Amino acid sequence: MIYPQNAIDKLGFTEIRELIKEKCLTEAGRLMVEKIQPQVKVDQIDRFLRQTQEFKALLLHDEPLPVDHIYPIKPLADKAKLEGAFLSEDELHRMLLALRTVFNIIRYFNDREGQYANLELLFEHLPIEKSIVRSIEKVLDERGRLKNNASRLLEAITHEIAKSEQEARKRLDAVYRQAQANGWTGDGSLTIREGRLCIPILAENKRKIKGLIHDESATGQTAYIEPEEVFHLNNRVRDLEFDRRREVIRILTELTTEIRPHVPLLLAYHGLITKLDFVRAKALFAIDLQAEMPILDKEGSINLINARHPILYLNSVKDKQEVVPLNIKIDSTDRIILVSGPNAGGKSVCMKTVGLLQLMVQSGLLIPADERSSLGVFKQIFADIGDDQSIESDLSTYSAHLSKMKHFTTFANARTLVLIDEFGTGTDPQFGGPIAEAVLEQLNKKQVRGVITTHYSNLKVYASHAEGLENASMLFDNQKMQPLYILQIGKPGSSYAFEIAQKIGLSDDILRAAKQKIGVQQKKVDTLLVDLERDKKEIVDTKSAINRREKELIELKAKYESLSTDIETNKREIIRKAKEEAKIILKDANKLIENTIADIKSAQADKDKTKEIRAKLNKSLEQHSTALQKDKKIVKPAATTISTELEVGDWVRIEDSGSEGEILEITKNNSLILALGELRTVVKKNRVTKLRSKEKSKAKKRQTSMSTESAADFYPELDVRGMRTEDALHKIELVLDRAVMIGYPTLKIIHGKGDGILRKFIRDYLRKYNHVSRFEDENADRGGDGITYAYIG
Structure with missing residues (x-):
């Protein structure tokens, strides 16, 4: 499948295997990694x-x-x-x-x-x-x-x-104490010689104790004896x-x-x-x-989005640097991508990234690319990378390249991925260029897919008009004279040979002489490529600026529409309040006038009394005017007014639980009686947020769908095994709320045993749930503490 075999090493796949082996816990696992093959x-x-x-x-x-x-x-x-x-x-x-x-x-x-x-x-x-x-x-x-x-x-x-x-120890201790009392022992205590416990006896006294001598001290003054009576034991x-x-x-x-x-x-x-x-x-x-699983395409195509070379990425993480992502697409239209551009501009890395990621995917490994990326499956992967000259086989560098080209053109087909680095090099460009073009033409006829890097102009020209081939270039900043490592599909790239030579410091005389020696046509082509790349970069920068401006305009438009909606809402709220206040003022004024007329009648048109009543009326009017002026100063058309002013019929969300309901009644102590479907609950005003019109309609739909369910549809058993704690508790809360609303007495929760972590969190939650009176384990023969029964009441 892979030709030649050392292509796996040259693409970096062997290093990938070594890095995976370091993660294994067993030698058997490491052996499996060693055998990974596409x-x-x-x-x-x-x-x-x-x-x-x-x-x-x-x-x-x-x-x-x-x-x-x-x-x-x-x-x-x-x-x-x-x-x-x-x-x-x-x-x-x-x-x-x-x-x-x-x-x-x-x-x-x-x-x-x-x-x-x-x-x-x-x-x-x-x-x-x-x-x-x-x-x-x-x-x-x-x-x-x-x-x-x-x-x-x-x-x-x-x-x-x-x-x-x-x-034995008891007997030995007795003999040792007796010997000590007689003054027969040497320095030290009981010691082990030849695996046996012995007594240290002075050499002149060794005949006084019956036993087996196992050893002597270095000076010969002490003998180590195992007493006869202990020996048998x-x-x-x-x-x-x-x-x-x-x-x-x-x-x-x-x-x-x-x-x-x-x-x-x-x-x-x-x-x-x-x-x-x-x-x-x-x-x-x-x-x-940070690898993802790409889409696996049955066709021989490649679409890499924000791909990174694995080894370069790991090194960049250590060095705290950024890797420029690669975006490249190979399909039935653009089968072969011909990458050109300056030296050290990233052409080879681009080609190796495609090859290595393809090997990784076909070996069952996730790749460092966007999950939207897609890769096909190739039956053959041919690669020509680096110098394969061989003394044993009598092959020069160019001969080795030609040997591979022979194999490629003979055995390649539409399910072959071809990777060639520096295509055509190793011999006289006058002959190497045409040979490379002929080989490329043959590969194109065989419908192969691939990435090829080159500096040859004739290949760039051929790719520009040949169906199935597409030019691409590695971008280069010709002002800062440094590569950008960005692949640009659609046009060939200049080698920037003269520009790089000038930056390095090659003398002007040498550069002028070199320019005179190259053909006029070639010089025009290279100059045109440089100008095209400069224009392309300006267009890309301009497009990027336009996109940023367009994004800002969209954000401003959204912000304007939001403010306009808020202002209109505030306006309606202010008008409503003004009408209510006007009604109250008219009501109070009518009442005041009626009282004044009644007082005048009761005073029987007495001048002093009438004057006093009029003064009282004027004082009341002044007080009303002062209060209105104060209200005008206090009124602020802010969004907070809407959120704090609540009425019967408004829809609100309870902050701590996220439940939504309709206000049925506002009590004297500023508490709200809410309808949560069929359930009624009482909450404080400061614990709720008023819903806007769109949120209100969605909440009504949810409540309607919940209320249409019957007790017959309710299933009082809940399986949360394998769920994350947060998801499990959310699901339990929904089912518990439904059980409370329809008056169901019990709920069976299957959480499994495991380490008991999920069970602990569930039971802590049930303790805090007001409508759960108690809970208990299932019978031991039907699941035991892997199942919890919650009693609602």
Whole structure:
């Protein structure tokens, strides 16, 4: 599929594999990474990509996967498979820890059934065989040591060893104290020689104690003696230890025999751990790259949006620099992109980025590009990168290039991706250019896809009129004389040879002589390319400025329309309030006039009384005028007036819960009685926000749809397994509200067991929910504490 084989190294794919291997936890996982190769089956590639994408989502958004103890099971299973062999205590302990990890992983995904559909394919419906774990736990303690009560005989031998050791030590201490009392001992205390506990006795006294001399001091003044009466007891202990070892081997052999029938399942568990480690490493690498899963296209096309070279990106993160993203499209219309431009302008990086990302996708790896990017599947990837001269094969640089061109033109087809760097170089340009053009013409006839970099003008001219080929250039700032590393599709690029030479400081005489030596036509072409690139850059800058201005205008228009709406709303509110105040004033004025007339009548037109009544009337009018003037000063046409003035019939949102309802009544203590569907609730004014007209209509629709549901449609069971805590609580709140509204007495919430984190958050929430009177676990035989019953009342 890939030609030549070293193209994988030259495109950087080998380095990608090494970086992924560093993320693996097991040697088996690293071996799987080593074997990563591009695939050609679309379904297989899609599955690999989705598995990596799902594991990435798991690592970023779900609870940690339980991978505390991952040990290779295969070597242990292979050893257990042999008749008569037995696993040691350490090996059984490693197997126990590994199996516990495997079972925790299986339970983890069982609790999230359907959430990670592609990852679940790795399990192949593996069962949790608890009998293996139980068998090991019968004989091993938590530290991995054999239990003393693993068998009755082992328990009896262990007890006898302890008893004999105690007796031997007791006898030895007595002899030692007696020797000390007699002054026979040398410097020091009891010591061990040749695995036996001995007494240090002065050399001249060594005949005074019967026993076995195990050693002497360097000076020969002290002898280390094991007393005769202790010697027999120690031999007894030694014999018992041999008996214990034989019993231990018998128990381990019996346990290994018990495990042997499960060897195929143990190998399957090993495969699961290996594959999970492999996919986990790919997902961790994707997180480092900020990689996404592109769209997989069955056609031989490439559309990279904001793509970055993986190695360059990782280095830029370390150096805190920015990588210029690549945007390139290869399809049935523009099959081959011919990239030209200045040296060190990024042509080779552009071509290698396309090739490396294509290899990564076909190997099931996520790529550092926008998720809208799409890549096809190629059955062949041909690359000509760098110098492949060979002394052994008697090939020069150009011969090596021609050898590859021969292979390309012979075996390439429409499902081949061709990558060629510095096409045509290595020989006399007068002959290399035409040969390269002929090869390019042949490749184009074969409908291949590819990216080719070159400096040859004849290839640029050919690409400009040949169907299926498209010129492209790496942009160059000819004022600052530095590359921009931006790929521009649609026109060839100048090599900027004279401009770069001038910047470096080559003398003017040399540059003038060089310009005279090149052809007039070539000089015109190169000058035209430079001018075109300058004009193109000006157009791009102008377009960018226009886009920014257009965006500003759109924002200003939206802001104006919003302010206009607010002003109109405020205007209507002010007019409404003014009318109400006018009604109140007229009512008060009429009442005042009527009272005044009544007072005058009762005074029977007395002048003094009438004068006094008129003065009182004028004083009341002045007070009304003063109050109106104050009101005019206080009135502010602000949006806050709308939000604080609430009336019966308005729709509001409760801030802390987000619930929406209609105001039925405003009480004297500034509380609101709201209708939340069929439910009624009382809240303070400062806890609500008035809804605008559009929000109000949406809220009415939601309430209408809720109210049309009947109790018969309500299902009092809720499964939140595998959900994030926030999503689970939101779903529970909606169902609880519905249950309260229709008067349903209980709600069954299935949250699973796991680590108990989700259960804890759910029960904390239920404690705070006013309408939940109590909650309890399901019966142990039907789910236990993995299910909660909430009683509403």
